[in-house]
Amino acid sequence: MVKTNRREFLQIVAQGTGLAACSGLGLLGLARGARSQSWAPRPPGAAEDFANLCMKCGLCVKACPYDTLKLAKLGDRAPLGTPFFEPRDVPCYMCQDIPCVKVCPSGALKRDLDDIKKARMGIAVIDPSSCLSWQGLRCEVCYRDCPVKDEALRLAPHPRELSKHAVFVPVINPNKCTGCGLCTWSCPTQKPAINILDRETFLGHIGDHYRLGWLDDQPHNPAPPKLPRTKEEETRPAGADFLNNMEDPI
Ligand code: SF4
Ligand code: SF4
Ligand code: SF4
Known part of the structure; x- marks a missing residue:
């Protein structure tokens, strides 16, 4: 884990605030344009309201042992000052101890991510x-x-x-x-x-009203409750599955 003293921490926060101030003084339109047009993967565990929570402090960038993460500059495909990565340059190596998440002071990277395989970057x-x-x-x-x-x-x-x-x-x-x-x-x-x-x-969403009978383990696809069968239903011969069970007539 990367240690950061108080002075260093305040310095980085000031850098983030400076970036935000810059964007308020004329670069805001550019940053907004970049935000609406492009997307880049975030560090693991990014919260849904990451954009509001991230302080642009850069501690996750510093903690990454592979130099995967970087803070976005003007022209990068992420909002100015926020951490992201370019997979074609340096991917995330899925550290088991997830050091980037551990150092995030604002909750922008959620600490309840305890297994890197559960990350959805x-x-x-x-x-x-x-x-x-x-x-x-x-x-x-x-x-x-x-x-x-x-x-x-x-x-x-x-x-x-x-x-x-x-x-x-x-x-x-x-x-x-x-x-x-x-x-x-x-x-x-x-x-x-x-x-x-x-x-x-x-990703799309299939809709909760569809049931895929052959995929009962899907979270959106719970099996219907088993109803008790009547005596007649129990003795009735099983119907033929023409598609799967019948012999090919040709
Ligand atoms: S999991 Fe490891 S490699 Fe991936 S962004 Fe975090 S520190 Fe970097
Ligand atoms: S690595 Fe090979 S198999 Fe995989 S996407 Fe690229 S070309 Fe296709
Ligand atoms: S986990 Fe997903 S993004 Fe990572 S290497 Fe495998 S397919 Fe690619």
């Missing part, structure tokens, strides 16, 4: 048109580098449509992806075929 999204695997080549580099492989990122067979052989393609599970960006960092294409996006913007 963003979501990995694949562009199949530039992904080597989706295009039919062997790659799978992102899969091998994912710290939550087989949970957040798995390989699924996919028909190659060029020959009889299938290929394996990366597929993301939004419920497990932390948004660490290691996949973006390691993707060998010229511009990464896998990128970290804002979960809020990218």
Whole structure:
């Protein structure tokens, strides 16, 4: 853990306040413009009202052993003075002890994040048109580098449509992806075929009235209560599942 004395702390807070004052003196429009147009991943554990809570003190930046985090300057794709990271440059290495969260004095990074696998910094999204695997080549580099492989990122067979052989393609599970960006960092294409996006913007919501009977473990999808069966229902022969159980008539 990084130690910061009182003087140093006040200095950093003053820097943050200075930045805020600058933005009030004419740069505000620019900062606002950047905020509305772009998004960049935050440190782990960022609260919903991060923008209001963050004091721009930079203590999380200082605590990060990999220099992942930086405070946004003018022109960066995060609001001025706030911590963010560029996964293609330096991803989050998902420290087990989460030092960036521990030093946050304002609650902008929530200390109840006790397992880095529960962090949701963003979501990995694949562009199949530039992904080597989706295009039919062997790659799978992102899969091998994912710290939550087989949970957040798995390989699924996919028909190659060029020959009889299938290929394996990366597929993301939004419920497990932390948004660490290691996949973006390691993707060998010229511009990464896998990128970290804002979960809020990218993810949809299926609607609570839909029931996916084959996914009973989904939180939004509780199984209906089992009703007692009548004697007639118990003795009635089971109906035929024509789609799955009947023999192919051809
Ligand atoms: S978890 Fe570790 S690598 Fe990731 S931002 Fe925090 S200190 Fe940096
Ligand atoms: S590393 Fe990039 S090109 Fe390779 S499988 Fe992953 S997304 Fe596709
Ligand atoms: S961002 Fe990429 S590397 Fe990180 S957990 Fe998600 S799929 Fe894995």
